[in-house]
Structure formats: structure tokens, C-alpha cells
Amino acid sequence: MLKTQPMTQRIEARFQKCRAEGRAALVTYVMAGDPDPETSLAILKSLPKAGADIVEFGLPFTDPMADGPAIQAAGLRALKVGQDTVKTLDLIRRFRADDQDTPVILMGYFNPIYVYGVDRFLTDAKEAGVDGLIVVDLPPEEDDELCLPALKAGLAFIRLATPTTDDKRLPAVLTNTAGFVYYVSITGITGAATPDFGKVASAVERIKRHTPLPVVVGFGVKSGAHAAAVAQGADGVVVGSALIDALKGTLDAEDGATAGTIEAVTKLVKELSEGVRSVAKRAAA
């Protein structure tokens, strides 16, 4: 495993804090620029206050082939108002001005990063205050593209492990990953089926036998009760589509933000946070 660089320290510190509090971390996902840049920044800023420990910010892409209808639509709303990678990094820069502690993970697809230029992107992302990257269409077979340069630049490259990643393949997936491991709870797209929580717990156990990194679980987590169920075994719970559905429910006929937009998201985050906090875990030795 590569030596951990300074930028992943924020991620480590946050998991340590959660462990000290004897609970799992809450990881929230919203789309940059959805429904407009200022509202998405206001939402991003409100998330830690509502109980999010780590925030994932989606890089919009026209063709998100691992995402369900909610995140597809969120990306298209953002693109419609002109969101792009430059503007997304700028929002993170503004978030970072007020919050030096909450880890920010950029999540998306490779093409916008590739077109931006990998080296330039890594420099700008690090400077803006990004801690880690999740890039859905870069499996270990393509590590040369972004994973290795990112680790060299001091950004965590967070890998997805899935139900199809068997014990034989896990080491390949865990090599060169940093920050945490993201376990995808189902074979499927975001926001689709609710996972079988029993199976998820044993999968997390299996992964933890292979790595000292925290393991967080996402896909299909929609409520405080779901979050509590996942928090039993996992080091963190990721919620995305449900937050985007809550946001979407408040938009006007032209997909514009309304007075209730930010609150709809923070209300659900509070519920999820209570769910995560309702499960006491043994503090790490």
C-alpha cells in the first residue's frame, strides 16, 4: 500500500473521530450545480451541520451509466444551468473557506476529468480542497489513468468493491486504494433496490479481513432505519439518491430551487444522522 499523503489526513481524522464517538460515519452525496450552483453550495455547507461526516460532490456527466434515474436527472439539471468541472472546483474552494475539517470527495465519471487534463485536474482539485476521488468507470485494470497519478498528488483514490468482487479479486481492488473502501451493496445502479442488510454485513466483514481501511456502504440506503441497519457492521453509510429525491420534490415547474429546497435535504440528513448515531459501536482499540 502506498504511504498516506497529507491530503488523506482529513479523511483519517474524520473516521478516528467517529470511532471515538463509537459510531459509523454518515457520508452524503449531492450533485454539484443541482438545481443551481449557489443552492448546491448552500446545501453542501449545510450538510456537516445537519450531521454529515464526509461529503461527496457529484461531477455532472451526460452519460452516467452506473446511475439510476434520480442522479441522471440531477446531472442533467446541473448541466442545463451550465455547471462544469471548473465551476465545481470553485464551489469546493468556497466550501473549504469556511470548513477545513470535513472531507470532500469528488464522485463522477472519467471523461470530464480526462478532457480537463489529468495533471491539471489533480493540481486544481487538491488546491481547491478535495480529499479524494471516486471515479466509477476506472477499475484497477486502468490504474495508470488516474489512480496512480492521484495517489502521487496526495489525493485518495477510493475504490468501489461490489458483490461481484470475490476474494480472488479483492486484493487487486484494494491495492492502490486509499482513504476508505466503498462497498456497493447491490449489483445494480444507484437509487434502485434496497439491499439485504444481512448479506451486506457479511460482505463488509469479508472486506475488512483484507484491509485495515474503513469500509463504507452505499446504494439503496433511503431512510434513518436503513442507515441504522447498515451502521451495525460498516464504518460508514453513504446516502445519495434519497437526498436528491428529497431535493427534487421541492423544485418548481422549471426545476428551480424554492424556499423549502435546502431544508428538505437537511431534514433527511438529520434523520439519517440519528439513524447512524442510534447504533453504538465499540470504540476502536
Added chain:
Amino acid sequence: MSAQAQPNSYRTGPDERGHFGQFGGRFVAETLMPNILELEKAYEAARNDPSFHADMANYSTHYIGRPSPLYFAERMTEHLGGAKIYFKREELNHTGAHKVNNVLGQILLARRMGKKRIIAETGAGQHGVATATLCARFGLECIVYMGAVDVERQKPNVFRMNMLGAKVVPVQSGTRTLKDAMNEALRDWVTNVADTFYCIGTVAGPHPYPAMVRDFQCVIGNETREQMMQAEGRLPDSLVACIGGGSNAIGLFHPFLDDKDVEIYGVEAAGHGLSNLHAASLSGGRPGVLHGNRTYLLMNQDGQIADAHSISAGLDYPGIGPEHAWLHEMGRVQYISATDDEALDAFQLCSRLEGILPALEPAHALAKVVELAPKKPKDHLMVVNISGRGDKDLFQIAEHLQEKIV
């Protein structure tokens, strides 16, 4: 075009990671990666198994109707007054296009792998029809994703697929055309990864698809070589084929890539013209990553995929197979383009002179034959791939020509 060193052979790619030069690769979600590796292994085993090739040959002859003729287009030749023009008659295959060559290979492979559920994406509907046909023949469940826009403009093929027992799912996301159908098929695959075989219709997608689909389509070029030797006692001087993803083109081109004297022309769809909406990825795009591979793509400054446009649903895709991207950069194949209007004119010319209604896709190739052939001497042998028949396009062509079909 090329500053790169020329290889000894153009026919050895891809490397073990699926790269043709900088193009290709395996850019997919982790969930799919074990499946991709399993497929690669299964294909490798099939490729080296004589019984697989015997099965392919048997169904090719008796079910598809191969070999397809290499036909001397005498009146087209006379009319254009230059090169001697031959048509490779892929439109005479069962289901009316070259697509079935690839589908036969993939369905036989799916059977070997014990997969019972087949999914496919389709643009013009020819790949969907071919997949539905072979699924009916072998008793497999078949789901075809098709952009809602394409469902509307290719109704006869939708009906055909329904008759064959396939389920056609109109895709409402994004631009509602071929690229979105491919996204939706990938979403299905990621969800039903255990029992499902994704039958990709062109030489694109993650490795091993571009190489595998090419291998299944090479029957076109291999037959052409033999047939031309029989007809003229020598190899052709030039080859012309249309390109969306590029499977009919690579099938014709690949067996000739190392014959340096054979000129090769790939014809992209220029839609309303290259300065307007079009689907010519090599002429108007840049390298990027989409649908599992790095290739030339139509996109904006931010890497967002652009809307492609072509009158031909089969060419209406913002990318191109990675091997074509490489051949373009190496300068081995010349990639040119034809507009909607040029294709419509060529469609009418071919129909009236040869009594053959070509599909709108090969009408693009014919449009460039109309341009290239008069400049060549009379002993120049030019082969154009008539990759599909035009019946499916009649309603749309009538609309463009403002004629009524009763």
C-alpha cells in the same frame, strides 16, 4: 496525418489490455469487471476451439445464407465512368444486414457460457432484429434497448422484433438515441450481471468486444478477398464502407490492412454538414472515454457528450470503435464523410441503376463512391460494402422526399 512509427502489421491488435495504440481499454464499473474478464476467457477458449468454428460455419451457410455475393455493379460503373464498382451484398444476409454475422458469434458464445438472458442496444434496429432472431432460434430471452426517438423512426424493425418474441424497451433518458440505449443496456447488465449476456452490436465497448465483434465480422473481408481473386484474379484497389461504430467497415477492411496498395475509405455521417449537427467522430471529435473505451468522441469543452445527428439511425452515435480511432491516427484508413442529402441522392441513384434499395447507412458509402469512382481509371477495382437493405428506411426516406407511401 501520422507522426507515429508505422507498425510491421496493422492486424495484431489489441494488446492484452485491449489497447489499439492509446485507444480501447476497459473503462467499466467494478461490478462488470469480473464479467468482462469471464467473457474474455470464454471467447479466447471458443476462438481456439474447432467445434465453435464448425458451428459458426454451419449456421453461416444454412441460416444466414453466406457467402454473400460480390456483385459487379455494371450500370453504376457505366454511369460514373471510372472505377469498376463491386458491391459486397451484406444486405442479402438473413435479417437484411451484416449485423447478424456478429450476433451469431456472440449468441453461440452465450450458449457456451450458459447465459440464458440476452440484452442488446440498437440504433436503426438491425442489430436488435438480428439479436431477436437468433434468440428466437435458440430459445433465449431477449431484451432490446432502443432510444425512443429511434423507436419512432424505425417502426418496421420494432414490429419485427416484437414478432420474434423480443421485448423492446424504449429509452427515454438523455438524447433518446443509440448512446442512451447503450447506457441503459449497461445499467441492465450491472443489475443482472449473473445470468445476462450483453450482445454489443458494434466494434465498441470494453475489451474484448471491439476485437471479438471485429473477428466475427471479418468474414466480410475474407470472402471479398477470395471472391475478387476469382472474379478478377487480383486484389481490389480500394474499399469503401460506412461507419457508425464501424463494425461492417472493420469487417471488410481488416483482412486487407496489411495489403499496402489497397486504398481504404471509411465514411462517417456528416448529418447536416460538419459545421452543423453531425455524427462524424473522427472528423469532428477528440479522444475521450465513453462506454468502456477510449476513442474519438463528439463532446464539448467540459467532456460532456454532444448530440450526434444523422438521417441514418445506425450512424447516429457520438463515438467510433477504438480500432478505427487508431487506424485514423496511423493514417492507414482515410476517414471521410457524407451528408444526409448526399446519402439520400446516392440511395435514389443506386435504387434506379441497380435495382437495389440500400439502407441509409451504406447509402453514405455509396455517396462517396459517386465522388471517388469517376476520378479512378477504368481498371481500378472498387468494393463498397452494402451493409444493409433499405426496406426499414422507406417511410423515413418518403418523408424526406415529401412523397406519400399509400
